[in-house]
Amino acid sequence: MPELTYRNALRAALTEEMARDESVVLLGEDIGVYGGTHLITQGLLDRFGAKRVIDTPIAEGGFTGAAIGMAMLGLRPVVEMMTWNFSFLASDQIIQNAAKLRYFSGGQVGVPIVIRGPNGGGVQLSAQHTHSLENLYGHFPGLKVVSPVTPYDVKGMMLTAIRDPDPVIFLEAGALYGTKGEVPEEEYTVPFGKARVAREGKDVTLISYGRQVNLLLRVAERLATEEDVQAEVIDLRSIRPFDEETIVASVKKTNRAVAVQEQWRFFGVASEVAAVIQERAFDYLDAPVERVSGAEVPAPYARNLEEAAFPSEQQVIDAAHRVLYREG
Amino acid sequence: MAVSKEARDKTGGGKATGAASPNGQQPAAEQTPDLGGERLLELYRKMLLIRVFEEATQRAFRQGKIGGYLHVYIGQEAVATGFLDAYREGDKVITAYRDHAHALLLGSDPNAVMAELYGRGTGIVKGKGGSMHLFDVERGLMGGYGIVGGHIPLGVGMAYALRYEGTEGIVQLYLGDGAIHNGAYHEAANLAGLWGKSGMNPTLFIIENNQYGMGTSVERATAMTDLGAKFDSYGIEHEKVDGMDVAAVIACARRATARVRETGRPYAVEALTYRTAPHGAADIKESYRTREEINQWRQRDPLGLVEQRLLDSGAADEGRLGALRDEVKARVDEAVRFADESPEPPLDELHTDVYADVAAQQETEPTHA
Ligand SMILES: Cc1ncc(C[n+]2csc(CCOP(=O)(O)OP(=O)(O)O)c2C)c(N)n1
Numbered sequence: 001m002p003e004l005t006y007r008n009a010l011r012a013a014l015t016e017e018m019a020r021d022e023s024v025v026l027l028g029e030d031i032g033v034y035g036g037t038h039l040i041t042q043g044l045l046d047r048f049g050a051k052r053v054i055d056t057p058i059a060e061g062g063f064t065g066a067a068i069g070m071a072m073l074g075l076r077p078v079v080e081m082m083t084w085n086f087s088f089l090a091s092d093q094i095i096q097n098a099a100k101l102r103y104f105s106g107g108q109v110g111v112p113i114v115i116r117g118p119n120g121g122g123v124q125l126s127a128q129h130t131h132s133l134e135n136l137y138g139h140f141p142g143l144k145v146v147s148p149v150t151p152y153d154v155k156g157m158m159l160t161a162i163r164d165p166d167p168v169i170f171l172e173a174g175a176l177y178g179t180k181g182e183v184p185e186e187e188y189t190v191p192f193g194k195a196r197v198a199r200e201g202k203d204v205t206l207i208s209y210g211r212q213v214n215l216l217l218r219v220a221e222r223l224a225t226e227e228d229v230q231a232e233v234i235d236l237r238s239i240r241p242f243d244e245e246t247i248v249a250s251v252k253k254t255n256r257a258v259a260v261q262e263q264w265r266f267f268g269v270a271s272e273v274a275a276v277i278q279e280r281a282f283d284y285l286d287a288p289v290e291r292v293s294g295a296e297v298p299a300p301y302a303r304n305l306e307e308a309a310f311p312s313e314q315q316v317i318d319a320a321h322r323v324l325y326r327e328g
Numbered sequence: 329m330a331v332s333k334e335a336r337d338k339t340g341g342g343k344a345t346g347a348a349s350p351n352g353q354q355p356a357a358e359q360t361p362d363l364g365g366e367r368l369l370e371l372y373r374k375m376l377l378i379r380v381f382e383e384a385t386q387r388a389f390r391q392g393k394i395g396g397y398l399h400v401y402i403g404q405e406a407v408a409t410g411f412l413d414a415y416r417e418g419d420k421v422i423t424a425y426r427d428h429a430h431a432l433l434l435g436s437d438p439n440a441v442m443a444e445l446y447g448r449g450t451g452i453v454k455g456k457g458g459s460m461h462l463f464d465v466e467r468g469l470m471g472g473y474g475i476v477g478g479h480i481p482l483g484v485g486m487a488y489a490l491r492y493e494g495t496e497g498i499v500q501l502y503l504g505d506g507a508i509h510n511g512a513y514h515e516a517a518n519l520a521g522l523w524g525k526s527g528m529n530p531t532l533f534i535i536e537n538n539q540y541g542m543g544t545s546v547e548r549a550t551a552m553t554d555l556g557a558k559f560d561s562y563g564i565e566h567e568k569v570d571g572m573d574v575a576a577v578i579a580c581a582r583r584a585t586a587r588v589r590e591t592g593r594p595y596a597v598e599a600l601t602y603r604t605a606p607h608g609a610a611d612i613k614e615s616y617r618t619r620e621e622i623n624q625w626r627q628r629d630p631l632g633l634v635e636q637r638l639l640d641s642g643a644a645d646e647g648r649l650g651a652l653r654d655e656v657k658a659r660v661d662e663a664v665r666f667a668d669e670s671p672e673p674p675l676d677e678l679h680t681d682v683y684a685d686v687a688a689q690q691e692t693e694p695t696h697a
């Protein structure tokens with residue numbers, strides 16, 4: 001199987017779907033002439049023309065709203081948020097219109113839009129440019145929210161997203177655009193609402209999504225080699241719909257769980273994971289579910305402070321030790 | 329009242345006259361004042377400090393000593409230098425992320441600014457904000473901001489507060505050509521115009537029109553490329569100035585700040601300038617513009633223009649300029665050394681400044697982490 005970077009897998013999905021479906025259009029800042037600030041849309045203006053690859057001014061609320069209007073009439077816009085930090089300006093359109101139009105029109109209109117871009121921190125962009133927004137958008141009925149971390153998943157889920165009849169919030173692991181993975185040449189899709197078991201194990205379940213999955217895989221490797229603890233790693237991939245089954249099945253096997261998220265602890269995705277486990281696997285638990293989250297502060301700039309603000313391998317290992325009663 | 333239609337027709341917007349800039353727009357203002365040799369030298373020293381400082385930050389970025397985003401002011405020095413020449417104590421200054429020059433011109437310690445970019449505890453905001461978020465409240469700098477357009481309403485609110493408190497202060501509100509297409513600008517400009525009717529909005533909008541918002545030229549961002557005209561809709565008068573010529577900017581700034589101060593009404597100046605550096609230090613792609621275009625603007629480099637004037641008038645010779653360069657370079661070297669030798673912020677700084685007091689912060693912390 002050929003290896004592609006996350007970036008190229010994403011571009012392949014956009015290119016193939018634009019070739020297949022004329023209703024797909026792209027909108028965003030510097031996606032055309034400039035080729036995309038993260039080069040996701042490089043070459044697409046030349047290939048598909050300015051009518052389908054639409055460079056916009058810095059007007060997130062306006063162009064996201066306009067894309068929603070296009071979608072209401074049957075186009076399938078894929079909107080690039082240069083980074084998800086700028087989506088707060090578009091969030092009124094996303095939440096007040098995209099998420100609810102089908103409902104408050106009594107089913108008369110749908111909004112088949114995808115809004116995509118890099119999400120999450122880790123590159124010293126400080127407070128206004130560092131957010132992990134899964135829980136925010138995941139809160140709203142009417143939206144679908146996904147957060148793929150492998151090149152395979154990002155391509156397969158992008159195809160699913162564009163073909164979906166409803167609005168999809170597509171949160172990319174911006175820090176991982178350059179990472180490689182196997183991506184088949186033939187067409188495939190990855191469904192929403194299905195978590196991925198990224199590593200199998202029997203002793204403890206580690207659950208996350210986005211770039212933190214790689215952190216969990218490193219932790220699992222350390223636990224295996226240093227302590228002979230076999231951790232199972234679950235990559236949620238899809239935040240809404242949320243795959244309860246995979247989590248519950250794993251915890252029934254391991255009886256212990258640690259949920260990890262880059263975002264803030266209060267009201268985050270990890271809280272949802274913990275709640276689902278206690279609702280559906282309470283009798284199987286040998287220890288309270290642990291959460292590891294970002295520090296409860298806006299993101300700092302200084303390298304050492306930023307490192308301290310995000311979950312670390314050691315924090316996850318400590319949490320695993322607590323649920324395994326191996327403290328100290 | 330907005331500029332009359334005839335005036336606009338004559339000049340292509342605002343009341344600007346003079347030589348056309350390389351892109352054919354009308355910059356320049358009235359007769360530039362004779363600044364006198366020593367004063368011109370002083371302005372040159374300020375612009376040179378910005379230039380040399382910014383070049384040092386670019387090097388440090390390449391060495392990995394500065395992280396995150398880094399946006400330099402190279403090519404635009406005359407704009408902030410000219411406007412902040414009219415700064416008076418009690419005024420407030422607010423801008424976006426391209427903010428190093430504004431801090432240096434307001435007198436912030438270059439050591440503390442450089443240390444901030446290095447993410448050190450001795451930084452001007454303790455290493456917490458980095459390049460995009462310089463603040464020096466004591467000197468009137470109310471911040472650099474990272475979300476395009478997001479700071480514009482803040483500036484308008486500050487102008488209201490200054491009048492509310494009965495002060496003579498005004499707000500110098502800097503914004504980019506790209507920011508003017510954002511809703512935040514339009515809502516805030518409307519408020520400024522409205523509140524200005526009762527003298528409650530001494531905001532001086534300064535558009536740093538460097539021709540591009542990242543890779544998007546003004547022509548590719550709007551059908552109405554006369555950016556000053558955007559203010560007409562909100563009852564705010566405006567003009568253009570040649571943002572490459574510090575003397576022209578100073579003349580304009582004196583007049584503009586005086587009228588805003590006197591009337592309590594907003595006013596706007598579109599400074600035509602050019603960013604010769606890439607948008608951000610990490611954005612090496614320059615496919616959206618040509619080498620020739622950059623070189624053409626470089627011929628009107630703001631520092632080059634002043635150097636020429638100094639030499640032509642005999643106010644300085646090459647020897648004097650060389651000595652000045654050495655002096656400025658030594659100052660910047662010192663800032664770099666200071667930043668390099670400064671310690672990282674202590675880890676407990678992570679949890680301070682979230683709320684006014686640490687107790688409030690602790691109340692919102694998880695009980696078990
Ligand atoms: C709301 C928002 N959208 C997008 C960005 C990304 N971005 C950062 S700077 C910039 C260009 C802004 O151009 P302009 O206002 O002309 O300022 P300049 O960089 O030229 O000084 C963009 C699009 C952002 N920071 N905020």
Ligand SMILES: [Mg+2]
Nearest residue numbers: 504505540541
């Ligand atoms: Mg600009």
